[in-house]
Amino acid sequence: MLRAEGAKYGDGGTMTDRDERSERQPGNQGSITSKGGLRRLLSRRKITAGVFAAVLTGGLTAAVVSTASASPQRATQDVRTTTLVSPSYTPKAAVGSTDDYHCALLNPHVTRDSYIITSRFIPGSAEDHHAILALVPPSLAPTALKDNANTGNKGWTCFGAPGLPGASLADFLGLHWLSVWTPGHGADNLPKGTGIALPAGSLVIMQVHYNLLVGDKSVRNSLTLDTVPISTPLLPLGGLIALAPPDIPCPTGVTGPLCNRAASLADLQRRFGVEATQTVNLLEQICGRNPSNPPVGDTTSCIWPITTSGYIVRAQAHMHLLGRSFSMVLNPGTPQARTVLNVPDYNFDYQKAYNLKTPIPVHAGDKIQITCTYDPTLAQKLPILRKVAPHFVTWGDGSSDEMCLGGVWTTTSIPNSHDSL
Numbered sequence: 001m002l003r004a005e006g007a008k009y010g011d012g013g014t015m016t017d018r019d020e021r022s023e024r025q026p027g028n029q030g031s032i033t034s035k036g037g038l039r040r041l042l043s044r045r046k047i048t049a050g051v052f053a054a055v056l057t058g059g060l061t062a063a064v065v066s067t068a069s070a071s072p073q074r075a076t077q078d079v080r081t082t083t084l085v086s087p088s089y090t091p092k093a094a095v096g097s098t099d100d101y102h103c104a105l106l107n108p109h110v111t112r113d114s115y116i117i118t119s120r121f122i123p124g125s126a127e128d129h130h131a132i133l134a135l136v137p138p139s140l141a142p143t144a145l146k147d148n149a150n151t152g153n154k155g156w157t158c159f160g161a162p163g164l165p166g167a168s169l170a171d172f173l174g175l176h177w178l179s180v181w182t183p184g185h186g187a188d189n190l191p192k193g194t195g196i197a198l199p200a201g202s203l204v205i206m207q208v209h210y211n212l213l214v215g216d217k218s219v220r221n222s223l224t225l226d227t228v229p230i231s232t233p234l235l236p237l238g239g240l241i242a243l244a245p246p247d248i249p250c251p252t253g254v255t256g257p258l259c260n261r262a263a264s265l266a267d268l269q270r271r272f273g274v275e276a277t278q279t280v281n282l283l284e285q286i287c288g289r290n291p292s293n294p295p296v297g298d299t300t301s302c303i304w305p306i307t308t309s310g311y312i313v314r315a316q317a318h319m320h321l322l323g324r325s326f327s328m329v330l331n332p333g334t335p336q337a338r339t340v341l342n343v344p345d346y347n348f349d350y351q352k353a354y355n356l357k358t359p360i361p362v363h364a365g366d367k368i369q370i371t372c373t374y375d376p377t378l379a380q381k382l383p384i385l386r387k388v389a390p391h392f393v394t395w396g397d398g399s400s401d402e403m404c405l406g407g408v409w410t411t412t413s414i415p416n417s418h419d420s421l
Contacts, residue, residue, distance in 0.1 A: 078232065082108050083224045084204065087154055090218045091127055091210035094159070097271040098388070099398045100210040103158035105148040106223065110202050113230035115195030119188045121181035124219040129211040129399055131181040133223060134162040138201035159272055159397055162207035178204065182318065184350035191313045191355045193415030195234040198227055211399040213384050235411040238310065242370045244302035244404040245283040247294050248322065248393040251376045258391035268396050280395050300404050301371040303332065311359035314409040315341040320402045321348050321385060322374040322393065328406045330360065332369040340368070340408065359414050372404035
């Protein structure tokens with residue numbers, strides 16, 4: 001059974017080196033952690049969106065059609081570049097909130113089984129808070145096209161998860177993440193010798209979180225994909241997303257009705273639905289805390305188990321606007337403890353995925369800990385957050401809510417760092 005263990009602090013360390021090509025977070029196919037326990041918890045709660053989109057898609061197997069064993073140099077003419085543009089959309093805030101999540105269905109017209117080696121999301125406006133690009137496999141493409149046609153091909157609201165409208169959990173688990181964009185990202189070059197599988201006939205869901213505290217102009221976003229044939233000898237990327245629940249009280253001297261945690265959670269539910277508070281409670285439970293009375297403070301941490309051996313080749317941190325520092329430690333509190341990623345001066349507007357210079361081996365039974373630290377006084381300092389009433393901050397989809405998320409991407413063996421792509 002999957003069980004996360006609560007913890008207080010990481011051990012610091014130094015930032016791991018990143019490949020000079022690393023700009024953005026890759027897709028999340030395959031996993032180095034079992035999600036069986038989480039699925040059992042989910043079966044007792046009706047959660048159809050939110051954070052567990054990230055966790056559950058991490059448990060899928062990469063859709064690799066075929067691979068080769070050799071690793072020769074590859075000619076650049078094998079690379080195809082495809083640019084996809086979303087329909088024009090004007091963000092509309094959910095009732096009582098300043099955020100909108102909207103999904104658009106894009107057709108890259110993939111005619112050959114391929115690997116994605118580079119992707120680039122280009123935001124159409126400052127309202128773009130972050131974006132997730134998810135792969136719809138050929139088996140779900142007819143359903144996706146039909147669902148999108150029912151919207152007039154304009155897309156649909158999709159808070160939390162980049163899923164199809166009204167999709168069942170089984171259908172949702174059939175989706176894979178291709179890439180994630182956050183401010184500060186440019187082109188997302190995956191580690192040399194690796195790729196994300198893109199079967200022929202696949203579609204792409206472009207989910208964009210719009211922050212209406214910035215504006216509400218009509219937006220068109222675009223995505224560029226560089227692909228090579230699936231016969232190219234690359235290692236498919238797998239991954240793990242580890243989460244920890246923030247519980248950040250209002251800073252000293254700041255008061256208001258929403259500084260009460262229960263009142264703030266009720267407001268979160270009013271903005272995003274009952275699934276939002278169920279997500280918070282489930283995260284608390286997974287991390288070994290009492291959902292009704294969790295520890296509060298400016299730091300949160302959680303430990304996740306690893307159940308499959310491999311090599312960590314990439315890592316990234318994600319928080320919202322109050323985030324100040326982040327650390328990820330393998331096997332914390334043991335003689336074998338090793339810092340995977342340390343971001344001592346986190347900046348929401350400059351988030352990066354880091355390709356590791358030296359892959360880090362992991363084994364079944366290892367544990368990985370993420371730790372996030374926040375500065376709640378930024379809510380009174382940042383102009384964008386001063387527009388929002390003071391509140392106790394928990395995990396949530398809103399720009400004024402918070403997250404603590406660490407992603408790692410793995411391969412089953414060490415990639416060829418001398419690969420030409």
